[in-house]
Amino acid sequence: xxxxxxxxxxxxxxxxxxxxxxxxxxxxxxxxxxxxxxxxxxxxxxxxxxxxxxxxxxxxxxxxxxxxxxxxxxxxxxxxxxxxxxxxxxxxxxxxxxxxxxxxxxxxxxxxxxxxxxxxxxxxxxxxxxxxxxxxxxxxxxxxxxxxxxxxxxxxxxxxxxxxxxxxxxxxxxxxxxxxxxxxxxxxxxxxxxxxxxxxxxxxxxxxxxxxxxxxxxxxxxxxxxxxxxxxxxxxxxxxxxxxxxxxxxxxxxxxxxxxxxxxxxxxxxxxxxxxxxxxxxxxxxxxxxxxxxxxxxxxxxxxxxxxxxxxxxxxxxxxxxxxxxxxxxxxxxxxxxxxxxxxxxxxxxxxxxxxxxxxxxxxxxxxxxxxx
Amino acid sequence: xxxxxxxxxxxxxxxxxxxxxxxxxxxxxxxxxxxxxxxxxxxxxxxxxxxxxxxxxxxxxxxxxxxxxxxxxxxxxxxxxxxxxxxxxxxxxxxxxxxxxxxxxxxxxxxxxxxxxxxxxxxxxxxxxxxxxxxxxxxxxxxxxxxxxxxxxxxxxxxxxxxxxxxxxxxxxxxxxxxxxxxxxxxxxxxxxxxxxxxxxxxxxxxxxxxxxxxxxxxxxxxxxxxxxxxxxxxxxxxxxxxxxxxxxxxxxxxx
Numbered sequence: 001x002x003x004x005x006x007x008x009x010x011x012x013x014x015x016x017x018x019x020x021x022x023x024x025x026x027x028x029x030x031x032x033x034x035x036x037x038x039x040x041x042x043x044x045x046x047x048x049x050x051x052x053x054x055x056x057x058x059x060x061x062x063x064x065x066x067x068x069x070x071x072x073x074x075x076x077x078x079x080x081x082x083x084x085x086x087x088x089x090x091x092x093x094x095x096x097x098x099x100x101x102x103x104x105x106x107x108x109x110x111x112x113x114x115x116x117x118x119x120x121x122x123x124x125x126x127x128x129x130x131x132x133x134x135x136x137x138x139x140x141x142x143x144x145x146x147x148x149x150x151x152x153x154x155x156x157x158x159x160x161x162x163x164x165x166x167x168x169x170x171x172x173x174x175x176x177x178x179x180x181x182x183x184x185x186x187x188x189x190x191x192x193x194x195x196x197x198x199x200x201x202x203x204x205x206x207x208x209x210x211x212x213x214x215x216x217x218x219x220x221x222x223x224x225x226x227x228x229x230x231x232x233x234x235x236x237x238x239x240x241x242x243x244x245x246x247x248x249x250x251x252x253x254x255x256x257x258x259x260x261x262x263x264x265x266x267x268x269x270x271x272x273x274x275x276x277x278x279x280x281x282x283x284x285x286x287x288x289x290x291x292x293x294x295x296x297x298x299x300x301x302x303x304x305x306x307x308x309x310x311x312x313x314x315x316x317x318x319x320x321x322x323x324x325x326x327x328x329x330x331x332x333x334x335x336x337x338x339x340x341x342x343x344x345x346x347x348x349x350x351x352x353x354x355x356x357x358x359x360x361x362x363x364x365x366x367x368x369x370x371x372x373x
Numbered sequence: 374x375x376x377x378x379x380x381x382x383x384x385x386x387x388x389x390x391x392x393x394x395x396x397x398x399x400x401x402x403x404x405x406x407x408x409x410x411x412x413x414x415x416x417x418x419x420x421x422x423x424x425x426x427x428x429x430x431x432x433x434x435x436x437x438x439x440x441x442x443x444x445x446x447x448x449x450x451x452x453x454x455x456x457x458x459x460x461x462x463x464x465x466x467x468x469x470x471x472x473x474x475x476x477x478x479x480x481x482x483x484x485x486x487x488x489x490x491x492x493x494x495x496x497x498x499x500x501x502x503x504x505x506x507x508x509x510x511x512x513x514x515x516x517x518x519x520x521x522x523x524x525x526x527x528x529x530x531x532x533x534x535x536x537x538x539x540x541x542x543x544x545x546x547x548x549x550x551x552x553x554x555x556x557x558x559x560x561x562x563x564x565x566x567x568x569x570x571x572x573x574x575x576x577x578x579x580x581x582x583x584x585x586x587x588x589x590x591x592x593x594x595x596x597x598x599x600x601x602x603x604x605x606x607x608x609x610x611x612x613x614x615x616x617x618x619x620x621x622x623x624x625x626x627x628x629x
Contacts, residue, residue, distance in 0.1 A: 185494050196468065203427075203459075204465065206447040206451075207456070207457055207459075
């Protein structure tokens with residue numbers, strides 16, 4: 001009975017992100033079947049898929065749990081090597097490539113999650129910068145271990161079997177939708193509430209009887225699992241798993257996606273992951289030879305502008321002038337020099353969590369009260 | 374069942390050479406309203422922090438309803454039945470009022486629902502979420518906060534934030550409620566309202582309440598017994614009216 005009541009309150013707004021990806025999926029499918037999609041476009045879509053999975057899973061740790069992890073590429077590395085290895089093994093005796101894909105993402109994800117558990121138990125005792133350093137070290141260690149294992153091709157990297165059909169992007173986009181549904185369901189539940197409570201005020205959360213250690217570890221493991229899944233997709237897309245690709249630069253790149261999209265915003269992560277991945281491929285094709293290093297500069301400029309655009313008083317003035325809604329803000333606030341010190345990195349959780357109050361008639365009163373401030 | 378809801382035996386803690394609390398022996402009966410008073414820096418909040426597991430006592434022990442809780446973690450102590458509020462309000466500011474209370478309900482056995490049930494949205498998730506929301510509304514109704522349930526906690530006026538903190542602590546279904554300066558920063562009419570609320574909570578939920586307070590009107594108004602702390606030591610203990618007229622206590626508060 002409860003279920004039917006919730007269903008009647010199904011709001012498109014709350015499910016916009018995966019419905020949108022479903023639309024993209026249908027459009028690209030049609031374009032592909034009439035032959036509009038080239039080989040490069042298809043591989044771009046796959047790259048965007050695993051970037052979205054990476055960004056969303058890192059957002060669980062950085063945005064929702066509020067812990068800085070710089071080892072996400074390390075978990076992806078584990079998934080890519082081991083998942084890639086199992087792809088090679090299973091495709092020997094299983095005919096259906098889809099079945100091989102599903103089994104290997106599960107195995108890659110689970111092994112990666114196990115690494116998450118092993119790293120998480122000691123590392124999550126650390127706070128803030130120390131956790132960042134520990135996870136950073138983990139990422140580098142993992143990559144160097146794989147570099148020295150002959151079994152995985154040592155410095156040559158592991159040759160993996162590329163997904164044999166052209167329509168790989170359809171399967172990866174479906175995977176993205178599944179990952180998004182799972183992440184969003186987790187965040188929009190009592191467990192998501194507990195996690196945001198820990199981020200808001202850890203001492204109060206403890207005194208409310210919330211098992212802080214459990215939830216930190218749980219979110220860390222879930223994020224590692226999805227990073228492993230992304231790694232397997234990577235292995236099946238590129239066909240050659242090399243440890244250089246998972247250097248800490250890549251961890252930072254994922255972090256940039258999360259920060260650019262807004263910490264604690266799943267939709268933001270999706271958009272930022274798409275833009276950055278696309279830009280990356282675009283710049284790689286346009287800038288070759290000595291100009292290749294310009295790519296990193298372009299990155300930095302984008303990030304600086306994104307931060308400025310959101311926080312600098314001058315930009316805020318410009319935004320207010322340009323937008324009709326801008327008049328709402330008091331002029332006093334705009335000139336406030338101290339605004340710089342109040343850079344808001346955490347978005348209001350209620351917008352994310354609004355799903356779990358579906359049958360309240362006066363949900364709007366929240367948004368009203370927000371405008372009053 | 375033990376005679377006392379909370380009993381501390383020679384409870385003490387020292388930070389380096391500083392003895393913050395020494396040989397504290399509290400005996401709080403069931404359904405009692407007990408006050409813990411003393412000048413600033415006497416160690417009252419430290420006592421709360423020991424009882425809720427934030428600090429581990431260096432000497433002595435404490436028992437809740439006959440069960441020794443010394444050395445347990447904060448969340449375990451909360452599960453055993455001690456809930457608290459904070460001197461400087463610690464609400465989950467970026468969450469709405471009702472969700473603050475729902476965090477308090479998190480560990481109640483009737484709303485148990487493991488993370489994977491929520492991730493895959495099994496029917497159990499929907500039923501437990503719905504029941505949780507109903508229960509949270511019920512608690513908010515008691516505190517007259519139902520109207521504001523969808524506002525952010527940080528947008529509430531000060532007095533209501535205090536009330537919400539008590540409501541959130543009650544949601545964890547404790548046996549013993551610790552209130553750390555509940556009337557701090559309140560005007561007289563708000564204090565009066567708070568006194569009624571505290572009495573109501575005790576009668577309605579059969580709660581044992583231990584509170585720290587500087588407002589002597591509140592203490593003498595509602596507390597049946599008090600203990601006075603001074604420099605971490607027990608100065609006086611007994612019926613409220615007797616203790617507050619004790620010349621030693623007056624001297625500790627006002628000086629010679």
